[in-house]
Amino acid sequence: MEQRAGVRISVLAVPGCPNAPLVCERIAAVLAGRAVPVEVVEVPDETAAARWDMKGSPTVLLNGADPFAVPGARPSISCRLYRNVDGTSEGAPSVTDLRRALAAAGLSEVAG
Secondary structure, eight states: OOBOTTOOEEEEEOTTOTTHHHHHHHHHHHHTTOOOOEEEEEOOSHHHHHHHTOEEESEEEETTBOTTOOTTOOOEEEEOOEEOTTSOEESSOOHHHHHHHHHHTTBOSOOO
């Protein structure tokens, strides 16, 4: 996968977050084996959550921005839920939503 200069993927999670591995698996599925680094950042407390602007665990940042943030959401170390287009919720963004967000962030040739 080609990267535009400066594209970064970070996963922010509290220690032991059960959904952090799931979001990493889904990102890997979208990347389809391409060597794109994914930084996993452990966020241990509210102070760190505020510093990272983490809106719950896990949070995906693309180029330092949260493409899934709900307007008005405050930094938190709480568990985060992501709403799917069918109205259900999960602890990680869907592969489809991740694919869309990664493409919008500038990652070309995202697996379809």
